[in-house]
Amino acid sequence: MNWIKDTTAFATKAKHCLNSDIDSTASAPVRNDDLNKRRQMQAKRGTVRLAAVLVPIIQRSDAMQILLTRRRDDLPDHSGQIAFPGGKVDANDSSPLAAALRETREEVGITSEYITPLGYLDSYLTGTGFNIIPVVAMVHEGFTLEPEISEVAEIFEVPLQFLMNPENHHIHTKTIDQIEWDYYAMPYGDHYIWGATAGIIHNLYLRMSNNG
Amino acid sequence: MATPKDISAPLAGISEAGRSKGPDGTPPVHLWNPPFCGDIDMKIATDGTWYYMNSPIGRAELVKLFASVLRHDEDGRHYLVTPVEKCAIKVEDAPFLAVRMQIQGSGQNQTISFETNVDDTVTADKDHPLRFEKEAATDGLKPYVLVRARLEALVTRALFYDLVESGSIEDGWYGVWSSGIFWPMARADELD
Numbered sequence: 001m002n003w004i005k006d007t008t009a010f011a012t013k014a015k016h017c018l019n020s021d022i023d024s025t026a027s028a029p030v031r032n033d034d035l036n037k038r039r040q041m042q043a044k045r046g047t048v049r050l051a052a053v054l055v056p057i058i059q060r061s062d063a064m065q066i067l068l069t070r071r072r073d074d075l076p077d078h079s080g081q082i083a084f085p086g087g088k089v090d091a092n093d094s095s096p097l098a099a100a101l102r103e104t105r106e107e108v109g110i111t112s113e114y115i116t117p118l119g120y121l122d123s124y125l126t127g128t129g130f131n132i133i134p135v136v137a138m139v140h141e142g143f144t145l146e147p148e149i150s151e152v153a154e155i156f157e158v159p160l161q162f163l164m165n166p167e168n169h170h171i172h173t174k175t176i177d178q179i180e181w182d183y184y185a186m187p188y189g190d191h192y193i194w195g196a197t198a199g200i201i202h203n204l205y206l207r208m209s210n211n212g
Numbered sequence: 213m214a215t216p217k218d219i220s221a222p223l224a225g226i227s228e229a230g231r232s233k234g235p236d237g238t239p240p241v242h243l244w245n246p247p248f249c250g251d252i253d254m255k256i257a258t259d260g261t262w263y264y265m266n267s268p269i270g271r272a273e274l275v276k277l278f279a280s281v282l283r284h285d286e287d288g289r290h291y292l293v294t295p296v297e298k299c300a301i302k303v304e305d306a307p308f309l310a311v312r313m314q315i316q317g318s319g320q321n322q323t324i325s326f327e328t329n330v331d332d333t334v335t336a337d338k339d340h341p342l343r344f345e346k347e348a349a350t351d352g353l354k355p356y357v358l359v360r361a362r363l364e365a366l367v368t369r370a371l372f373y374d375l376v377e378s379g380s381i382e383d384g385w386y387g388v389w390s391s392g393i394f395w396p397m398a399r400a401d402e403l404d
Contacts, residue, residue, distance in 0.1 A: 081369075167270065170311065172312060172368065173313075174312065174314070174370070175312075176378070178316070183370065187259030187260055187261070189258060190258050190259070191259075194368070
């Protein structure tokens with residue numbers, strides 16, 4: 001699979017395999033992991049808030065890496081979790097892409113001049129009521145990281161090759177009051193990537209390996 | 213392609229050990245007292261991945277076989293034990309990772325069960341205590357459950373959230389009930 005090792009091949013294939021049109025993702029909020037039908041219905045009853053994240057693929061000299069953050073432990077939403085840069089789409093944001101770029105600048109300090117958006121993944125509805133639109137983008141070296149310390153505890157990178165290996169995509173489970181909740185999990189060293197972030201990474205893998 | 217390493221090679225007695233089953237279905241490693249054969253270049257990482265000579269051991273069956281002959285001795289070290297040898301390995305955090313959890317009932321009638329990455333199943337009870345360790349770096353808590361004879365599983369962060377949600381306060385402590393025992397996490401007045 002050339003696209004895992006070569007940035008040009010990745011960008012070319014991404015344009016084939018990802019959604020180019022935001023309407024195709026925003027109009028039909030579905031969970032992309034298809035693991036928990038019950039939970040999907042539960043989330044649909046509440047108010048769904050639109051959110052956008054950037055899936056940053058960094059071109060390093062030896063390999064491509066995906067940039068992730070660990071959120072601080074004391075936040076109201078998704079505290080302590082591994083997450084992509086991103087957040088709620090505000091009224092001032094002209095599009096989910098604009099929101100993802102704004103949040104990336106605010107949370108990790110990477111400005112849009114270093115970012116080439118490639119396309120959208122399927123939107124991901126979380127149990128907490130966020131409909132997340134993931135934007136996949138190539139990030140070029142030369143940026144300076146400036147973590148927003150009120151939200152981000154740590155910024156780190158994971159090799160694309162590790163995350164695009166389905167052997168590293170585990171399904172873990174919790175059963176509470178006889179209701180089973182399944183979620184994707186990708187333990188990587190000290191970092192336990194799970195839930196929405198792992199589901200979005202799994203969707204990237206499916207998109208990139210199935211089409212074209 | 214590089215030739216795959218023969219990762220069962222460092223243990224001469226692994227096949228024999230794997231065939232021996234004690235009453236609980238695992239090899240009776242506590243009965244064996246073979247000579248110490250030194251350290252082997254094997255490691256269990258914090259994320260539960262087993263490494264031999266810095267390469268992840270991909271075959272789940274082999275990992276389970278090694279896990280079945282793992283022993284945590286009073287000297288604090290972890291060993292792979294067969295009838296003919298005992299070799300030390302490195303364990304970064306806990307040897308197992310609890311990746312599935314089941315919470316049933318509520319209050320004092322609650323039971324909490326876990327399944328590990330190597331398919332052991334345990335219910336938190338007097339023989340399988342839960343403990344919560346303070347993380348110095350982040351001030352957070354790390355939950356562990358005893359699987360068997362000094363071998364613990366680290367409970368993943370995803371499951372920890374639900375453990376916290378199923379908790380209550382008893383005598384000034386926040387904690388969870390399982391199998392009629394209250395497992396304290398932290399003093400209630402230390403929580404935000």
